[in-house]
Amino acid sequence: MKKLIALTLALAMCLSLVSFSAFADDTVKITILVDGTIPDQNNGRDAFEARWEELHPGFDLEIWQPDHSAYYTDMQQRMVSGNYPDVLILSSTYYADFARNGVLWDMTEAWENSKTKNSGRFTGDNVFEGLKIDGKLYGFAPTRGNGCVTYVKKAWLDAVGMEAPKTFDDYIKMCEAFVNNDPDGNGQADTYAISAAGFIGNEAPFINYLPEFYQDAYPYFVQQEDGTWIDGFLTDTMKAALERLRDAYAKGLIDPDTLTNSTAQARTKFYDDKFGVFTYWAGTWATNLKTNLEANGRSGELIALPPLEGVPAYFDRVPPVWAITNKCANPQLVFDTFIDTMLDGGDCQMLFTYGPENVYYSFEGGFHMLENLEKAGTNYTKFHIDPMLALASFAEGYYDPKEESVLPEAKAASALFNENSRLASIVPATEVMGEYNGQLTTLKNEMVANVIMGVKTYDQALADFQAAGGDIFSAAIVESLNALN
Amino acid sequence: MQKQAKVINNKKPLGPRIRKYWQFYLLFIPVLAFVIIFHYLPMYGIVYGFTEYKVGMTPKFVGLDQFRKLFGIVASDASEATKMLAARKSQPFWLAFQNTIVFSVIKLLLNTGFAVIISIFLNEMISTKFKKVTQTIIYLPHFMSWVVTASVFTLLLAVGQSGLVNNLRRSVGLEAVNFLAEPGQWKIWYYIINVWRETGWQTIIFMATLTSIDPGLYEAAAMDGAGRWKKMQYVTFPALGNTIITVLILNLAKIMNLFESVFVLQNDAVRNATNVLQTLVYYEAFNSGAVPDLGYSVAIGLFRSIVGLVLMLICNYASKKVRGRGIM
Missing domain, CATH: 1.10.3720.10 (MetI-like)
Incomplete structure (x- = not known):
């Protein structure tokens, strides 16, 4: 009897395998590794996947999405264990290094022959030129990189009886008034003018949260007009920038917790009227800031400042790119199916821009974005592609809901940014950079923090920086960059 | 303590013990497999400490170079600049x-x-x-x-x-x-x-x-x-x-x-x-x-x-x- 049962079970198992394989069809699977720039499963990702597969019959989209903040750690772990996706999203740092080292598929030819490039709707040639590594293209950016603009609370300006500043001196006067003249009208001296998530950013363009102070200084490697490289951190412009920040910090204009603020903490303080000047992302974030202020019972009217006199322009960062790995079995097919349709001017672009219908937007009673599934009281503003940053318009005759979906403040902030921004460039990654730049960055950031908070004078901090080898690491990296010329 | 040591010394060889207590050894197999798979096999990764290895690229054997870098050791005939870099690193x-x-x-x-x-x-x-x-x-x-x-x-x-x-x-x-x-x-x-x-x-x-x-x-x-x-x-x-x-x-x-x-x-x-x-x-x-x-x-x-x-x-x-x- 036992033998009979065992035989039956074994037979059933074999049959189930046969039947499973019989049901397996010729579906082509495309695996993508993506960070939080594609909304997660709590925010309609499954509906997006289903719609994408509906638009691409015969393809199965498999999304690997680690936690946004652990994306690059996860990516490396997967790749070290040989678990490569077909497509992945990369920041400029990884893009440049992976491309140089043959990890990515060269899509130059595919791009030249692509429907998107030859559609007549594509407007991002300059962006794509900036993405080329040694003349070849390894990544596709559906949007510009975007950057930050400085927002000032209109209600605070009105309360202190001032106009939006145009020069740095006026800017400082406004900041002083925001600290000393009780702009929130609560009768207490409990406001700061400025706050941010750190004094210096962790990735290029580094200075985008405090541009009024950094002005023409740049703390990273910069290629000069003659093609040679320098470390902008060790220039007089950087010294002047740090001194401006130190003075403002000493006057109490900058939130003293800027050093330890996370981005979310800085935003929350802005919504809570703890400070009045916030440099943050242009475009749809203008709407997010406004609606969150209003949700807190504050005035949501914000003025986006054009760059002050002396500030060259805001930085348009190098956009993250979609790249195909060299382990992809059929890169041309993946390019044609996944990448070249992202800006197809039709249903797929609609999906990537506005998300799945009835989850992100609805046509009932006219086009409108729907309420955020996780944050009640706020509406979605986009899915993956910011409609104001897209590098291709919708096809003629296809309904583009941009006018209805993008609110005026977002349009205004975006327009101001586009008129007043400069494109950040990719700094090539060298072996020497890989060896010393981690340590150098730690030393630079420490010096910035110590000078601004008045722990050390610039000269003392520089001496410590040099004693720890900062200057020789910097020189070695500059030499390695110049050797590429 | 002496008594315990004596018992251990009088243990039978492994083979007969396995035969006698095979049920216990059988139950032990999943644990052994777990330890081997999740604790010992990953130790193979140690070899990367002797290579130069970037994600997506083939590892290059460099002997003890990574450890020399770690401890700031350079060849005695290296330039002063190299010695300085190694020391600071x-x-x-x-x-x-x-x-x-x-x-x-x-x-x-x-x-x-x-x-x-x-x-x-x-x-x-x-x-x-x-x-x-x-x-x-x-x-x-x-x-x-x-x-x-x-x-x-x-x-x-x-x-x-x-x-x-x-x-x-x-x-x-x-x-x-x-x-x-x-x-x-x-x-x-x-x-x-x-x-x-x-x-x-x-x-x-x-x-x-x-x-x-x-x-x-x-x-x-x-x-x-x-x-x-x-x-x-x-x-x-x-x-x-x-x-x-x-x-x-x-x-x-x-x-x-x-x-x-x-x-x-x-x-x-x-x-x-x-x-x-x-x-x-x-x-x-x-x-x-x-x-x-x-x-x-x-x-x-x-x-x-x-x-x-x-x-x-x-x-x-x-x-x-x-x-x-x-x-x-």
């Missing part, structure tokens, strides 16, 4: 190594010390209800993630208006202090936060010991005229002694595993001074502006493991001396 490594040991040992001593004191207080409590409530409250922080713990303390220690500690200082006329931005202050608060989070949990083991003390000993001490302090001195402390040593020894073996608690509390102003080996590896890997060389990270990890192994052997030896049996 290895500086943070040694500082991080020192921090790993110092932070861990101080943390361990403080946590154990406070756990013992609190356990004794709890043991002396007469009201069972109050004791249970207190125990529950002090166990709770252990269940908070380090990220949440760091967020809470960053807020409490903030220099701005949200900082409770600095508001208290201001209210008594003292100046606000940026506790987490100055390495000396940071270290003090690091220990305080660790004690706050872990001490309660550690009291469990000491409470277990205390409750297992024979009440007759206290009664006898009372009959001999001992007061509360004398009872503690002659009954409680000796009973706890063996447990304290056991806890210290067991934890000593783990002192190289320090990452999360340090990482979440660091900021730009103190990072260099407070790095431990694992945070150093992290920043070397993710702040470089280039795809990290995993070979270098593995070399640091391997060094850490070797130090951990040596500590473990020392602890095992100490344990055998103190408790009569090893920890492995």
Whole structure:
């Protein structure tokens, strides 16, 4: 009897395998590794996947999405264990290094022959030129990189009886008034003018949260007009920038917790009227800031400042790119199916821009974005592609809901940014950079923090920086960059 | 002890034992497989410590170069500039190594010390209800993630208006202090936060010991005229002694595993001074502006493991001396 049962079970198992394989069809699977720039499963990702597969019959989209903040750690772990996706999203740092080292598929030819490039709707040639590594293209950016603009609370300006500043001196006067003249009208001296998530950013363009102070200084490697490289951190412009920040910090204009603020903490303080000047992302974030202020019972009217006199322009960062790995079995097919349709001017672009219908937007009673599934009281503003940053318009005759979906403040902030921004460039990654730049960055950031908070004078901090080898690491990296010329 | 040793020496060879107790060995197979698959097979990764290896690229064997880099060793005929670069490159490594040991040992001593004191207080409590409530409250922080713990303390220690500690200082006329931005202050608060989070949990083991003390000993001490302090001195402390040593020894073996608690509390102003080996590896890997060389990270990890192994052997030896049996 036992033998009979065992035989039956074994037979059933074999049959189930046969039947499973019989049901397996010729579906082509495309695996993508993506960070939080594609909304997660709590925010309609499954509906997006289903719609994408509906638009691409015969393809199965498999999304690997680690936690946004652990994306690059996860990516490396997967790749070290040989678990490569077909497509992945990369920041400029990884893009440049992976491309140089043959990890990515060269899509130059595919791009030249692509429907998107030859559609007549594509407007991002300059962006794509900036993405080329040694003349070849390894990544596709559906949007510009975007950057930050400085927002000032209109209600605070009105309360202190001032106009939006145009020069740095006026800017400082406004900041002083925001600290000393009780702009929130609560009768207490409990406001700061400025706050941010750190004094210096962790990735290029580094200075985008405090541009009024950094002005023409740049703390990273910069290629000069003659093609040679320098470390902008060790220039007089950087010294002047740090001194401006130190003075403002000493006057109490900058939130003293800027050093330890996370981005979310800085935003929350802005919504809570703890400070009045916030440099943050242009475009749809203008709407997010406004609606969150209003949700807190504050005035949501914000003025986006054009760059002050002396500030060259805001930085348009190098956009993250979609790249195909060299382990992809059929890169041309993946390019044609996944990448070249992202800006197809039709249903797929609609999906990537506005998300799945009835989850992100609805046509009932006219086009409108729907309420955020996780944050009640706020509406979605986009899915993956910011409609104001897209590098291709919708096809003629296809309904583009941009006018209805993008609110005026977002349009205004975006327009101001586009008129007043400069494109950040990719700094090539060298072996020497890989060896010393981690340590150098730690030393630079420490010096910035110590000078601004008045722990050390610039000269003392520089001496410590040099004693720890900062200057020789910097020189070695500059030499390695110049050797590429 | 001699008897036990004799039994071991008279063991039958493995083959006959397996045949005789095959059912037990069969049950042991899943555990053995688990250990081999998840503990021993990944050790193959050690070989990357002897290579230059970036994600997506083929590893290149470089012998002991990664370790030379780690220790700042260069060929004697290398240029002065190369020697200088190597020396500076290895500086943070040694500082991080020192921090790993110092932070861990101080943390361990403080946590154990406070756990013992609190356990004794709890043991002396007469009201069972109050004791249970207190125990529950002090166990709770252990269940908070380090990220949440760091967020809470960053807020409490903030220099701005949200900082409770600095508001208290201001209210008594003292100046606000940026506790987490100055390495000396940071270290003090690091220990305080660790004690706050872990001490309660550690009291469990000491409470277990205390409750297992024979009440007759206290009664006898009372009959001999001992007061509360004398009872503690002659009954409680000796009973706890063996447990304290056991806890210290067991934890000593783990002192190289320090990452999360340090990482979440660091900021730009103190990072260099407070790095431990694992945070150093992290920043070397993710702040470089280039795809990290995993070979270098593995070399640091391997060094850490070797130090951990040596500590473990020392602890095992100490344990055998103190408790009569090893920890492995």
